[in-house]
Amino acid sequence: MPQTVERTDTRTDSHRVVAPDLPWVTLVWNDPVNLMSYVSYVFRSYFGYPKAEAERLMLQVHNHGRAVVATGPREAMERHVEAMHNYGLMSTVSKADS
């Protein structure tokens, strides 16, 4: 979600580097019900992805079973998952490295 992902602050501040705070992701999982056109529409209209990127993510879900559709702080990812559930998509929050 390029438009809303919070940027990691990597500036050196008082001789310390602020640790990246991006350990969580929003996953969308493949399901046998939702149409490809619908999933792509949701990625565009909710996350604001350009059409080509929305299609790429949709195909990743379709072909590989899941895709990371957003990265950021846990609370923001939970809000995304809640929105995805409102749309009827299978979606979960996960640690970025899991």
Next chain:
Amino acid sequence: MRAFRRNTEASLSARFTADERSAIQSLAGQVAGLLSNRDSAAGDPALTRLLPDAYRGDTYSAAEFRRFTEDSLADNKIHNAAVVIDSLERATASSAEWVETTLDASEIQSWLRCLTDIRLTVAARLGIEADGDEGADDEEGLMLREVYDWLGFVQGSFIEALEP
């Protein structure tokens, strides 16, 4: 037949037969009923699919998330179903065969989500759990499968009408 036609950026016309209108209203009512009686429907696969876990492999986080969000998620879906039912209720005859209704931007969003919830519910009744599942092949299953396929067509044409 095209069920949906775009009027302006924020308005869409939906056209159905009287039977189709009744069918969608009935299905939307069933989804709302299921979500309104979650205690008695606990364990229903359709309910599980409409209100899924937000965490896999972390039952504590899944339960916490559910505790804070399930009521509002269910309420949103019930609201969407009510919007669909109401907008079809005010549909007027546009010919001997068709009834037509106009959806505004907010109603369009409710329709998108509710059509999805209806299809998820019917799919759960059919036992469709993975790509390629056809569902039960007894008489009732085949009839429901026809409804399911028709709803897929309706949803598809809805999205086509929304595409710029």
